[in-house]
Amino acid sequence: MTRLIISSLVLVGGIAFAHKGSDAYWTLTASGAELGGQLDVALVDLHAANGLDDDRDGQLTWAEVRAHEAALGKWLSGQLALEQAGAECPLELFELAAIRHSDGTYASWKVRARCEAEVRQVTAKYDALFDVDAQHRGLLRVAGGEWVAFSNSNRTRAVEFTAQAPSHQFVTALLEGMHHLAIGWDHLCFLFALLLPSVLRRRERAWLPRETLKEILLEVTKVVTAFTVAHSVTLGLAAFGLLAPNPAFVEVAIALSVVLAAANTLFPVVTEGRWTLAFGLGLLHGFGFVSALTDLGTSGAQLLVSLVGFNLGVEAGQLLVVACFVPVAFLLRQHAWYPRRLVPLGGLALMLLATVWTWERWSSL
Amino acid sequence: MQTSAWVALAGTLAVTGGLLLFPKDGTGARFQPKPGEVLERVGAVEVRQQRTAEEAAAEAHALISASRAKGGDVRLLGRAQAVLAPWWNEASPPAQVRLMRATIKQSLHDFDGALSDLDALAEGEPQARLTQATVLMVVGRHEDAERACLSLTGKVPDGVIAGCVAPVWAIRGKTKEGTAALETALRHTRPDDPLRSWLESELGELLVWSGALNEGAAALRRALQLDPKDGYSRLLLAATLTELARPGEAVGLFSAPSESNDAELLQLVLSATAAQHPETKVWEAMLQERVEASRRRGDGVHRREESRFALRVEGEPAIALKLATKNFEVQREPADVRVLLEAALAAKDRRAAEPALAWMKQTGFGDPRLTTLADAVESLP
Numbered sequence: 001m002t003r004l005i006i007s008s009l010v011l012v013g014g015i016a017f018a019h020k021g022s023d024a025y026w027t028l029t030a031s032g033a034e035l036g037g038q039l040d041v042a043l044v045d046l047h048a049a050n051g052l053d054d055d056r057d058g059q060l061t062w063a064e065v066r067a068h069e070a071a072l073g074k075w076l077s078g079q080l081a082l083e084q085a086g087a088e089c090p091l092e093l094f095e096l097a098a099i100r101h102s103d104g105t106y107a108s109w110k111v112r113a114r115c116e117a118e119v120r121q122v123t124a125k126y127d128a129l130f131d132v133d134a135q136h137r138g139l140l141r142v143a144g145g146e147w148v149a150f151s152n153s154n155r156t157r158a159v160e161f162t163a164q165a166p167s168h169q170f171v172t173a174l175l176e177g178m179h180h181l182a183i184g185w186d187h188l189c190f191l192f193a194l195l196l197p198s199v200l201r202r203r204e205r206a207w208l209p210r211e212t213l214k215e216i217l218l219e220v221t222k223v224v225t226a227f228t229v230a231h232s233v234t235l236g237l238a239a240f241g242l243l244a245p246n247p248a249f250v251e252v253a254i255a256l257s258v259v260l261a262a263a264n265t266l267f268p269v270v271t272e273g274r275w276t277l278a279f280g281l282g283l284l285h286g287f288g289f290v291s292a293l294t295d296l297g298t299s300g301a302q303l304l305v306s307l308v309g310f311n312l313g314v315e316a317g318q319l320l321v322v323a324c325f326v327p328v329a330f331l332l333r334q335h336a337w338y339p340r341r342l343v344p345l346g347g348l349a350l351m352l353l354a355t356v357w358t359w360e361r362w363s364s365l
Numbered sequence: 366m367q368t369s370a371w372v373a374l375a376g377t378l379a380v381t382g383g384l385l386l387f388p389k390d391g392t393g394a395r396f397q398p399k400p401g402e403v404l405e406r407v408g409a410v411e412v413r414q415q416r417t418a419e420e421a422a423a424e425a426h427a428l429i430s431a432s433r434a435k436g437g438d439v440r441l442l443g444r445a446q447a448v449l450a451p452w453w454n455e456a457s458p459p460a461q462v463r464l465m466r467a468t469i470k471q472s473l474h475d476f477d478g479a480l481s482d483l484d485a486l487a488e489g490e491p492q493a494r495l496t497q498a499t500v501l502m503v504v505g506r507h508e509d510a511e512r513a514c515l516s517l518t519g520k521v522p523d524g525v526i527a528g529c530v531a532p533v534w535a536i537r538g539k540t541k542e543g544t545a546a547l548e549t550a551l552r553h554t555r556p557d558d559p560l561r562s563w564l565e566s567e568l569g570e571l572l573v574w575s576g577a578l579n580e581g582a583a584a585l586r587r588a589l590q591l592d593p594k595d596g597y598s599r600l601l602l603a604a605t606l607t608e609l610a611r612p613g614e615a616v617g618l619f620s621a622p623s624e625s626n627d628a629e630l631l632q633l634v635l636s637a638t639a640a641q642h643p644e645t646k647v648w649e650a651m652l653q654e655r656v657e658a659s660r661r662r663g664d665g666v667h668r669r670e671e672s673r674f675a676l677r678v679e680g681e682p683a684i685a686l687k688l689a690t691k692n693f694e695v696q697r698e699p700a701d702v703r704v705l706l707e708a709a710l711a712a713k714d715r716r717a718a719e720p721a722l723a724w725m726k727q728t729g730f731g732d733p734r735l736t737t738l739a740d741a742v743e744s745l746p
Contacts, residue, residue, distance in 0.1 A: 044405050
């Protein structure tokens, strides 16, 4: 009895909670009269509600989850509803997969609903799991907005979809792209490291100034275009989920790419075909842009608009850098100290800086 | 074109390709596991049936105990609440259900709700009376708490009464009486009595409140030796050791940070920062995620910890003060007073500290750390 008493006395005010409470994650975006999104529900919660451990061995395998796929999908879609002006928008869950969140593995469905008219405001209803866990929360996020919580006592919410005209979206993405390049020191330094020697030519282990502006512009164009094509490709593939490398590793790799580009400037190895470096290493930079793009919270056709806008923003930023740098370099290239001092020192400085970044990013892995 | 250029191209393509071998783990990537892959460990699931009030109360009790054993697991608490769903909104449910309802409400920091249930139960049930006493102390109704404790004379072991009333006495400025009562109770309990660890824990807290940090830490260590699972003592010991400028020892108390509850994780981060521990950033990221998850859910139970987090980790005194003020509306333990005073001092807002200063005057609580804080706040312009 004493233990009973003690356990009731301790743990009143101060102790907060151990593990995260039960949450489900629901995202929605609107495209015309259609709604699309994703619903993630924790496997432990699905098990508590439906009993998924068929062989009763205390372990939930993917096979056991798949065995219940149809029943779970039907059950869960009955717990959600989307209504537009009182009329239901038929909702379906499809393509079951697994996904990890901070507190365990979840079942993840894609969501699709079709309303009568273009979606501006809908009423969302969420009834799942409350009769098993009264502290469960259904967390809904609409098109990159804030999370709103459905709870046991609050199962209905009005949800707004701000219809962004494609042109507005495009401009937002464009500005975001420019902004991201402007704050992207690693991208700028990479570009800079490749451009520093672009007004020079390597002849018998010495740098000589290139003769004509045309020659210089050709070289610069090759480098910048190669970089642009490379990062556009990887950004596009990653944005649509076709490639998904670990962001932390990407950051380290990008820093390393700057080290390499700067090292090549300091110790010229690749002197004629620097566009190859710009291309190969530029692929990595594309992965570094992905998070900024996904933060815009678009999907489907709208994502394409955002992608194009974002890319153009990055290119515009790049062109600005080039337009500022090339004329100056063109004028300075004749001076002896440009090839003998500025380029090697610039290369060295960038290499050191990038090495520090690499170290920082590596140690925070 | 140069060979080296082609080599460079091939090399960089290889690197990029290699990068793709390390896909995003963690959130964001949907994937298809192998069929045999074990994804979660789970327990048995009750067949849902109509439960009687007794069955529901018993099941809820088991879930609450399991929740506490894990340091306060919200999922289990939510399951307990769901089990009581048929009675949850009833004005006068059966007594056993009502007691469980009160306990759940108390754990969710619905102290008013808990008290209204406990008041109705307290006459008959020592358990209810004890819980009532504790809740009364948390909300700052110290005289009522004392009365509730003493009314149990003869109905529960004397040691339990000592443990109930000692902190109340200490808060009301009678720390010596409180520690004396606990020491007497300890002398009269057998070495294997489970009551000992709780009494030592309380003794530790009272000693810390009186400014005797070393002796307090020693008592808390004894409590932990008797009950290694005592999360409350562990937390208090870690805080005390950090204040004694022994943060490394504090960090050593937490063996499994990812299993810790939010209050423990916060203390770990604070101690680790003080100790300049290499893992500090990792734990801070973990804590940040917990805080965000809690904010998304709209849980109101963490406000004390969130205020400390905002002040000590995020460096946001204004936010910390807002949280501390809201927290103080609900609970008024010495820790809540301290959090409010610290936030008000950092935000240089004397007026916001007034509820805490009033509490100090009214109770006569003598913790030297709090009196120093109160003096500092009062001397703000």
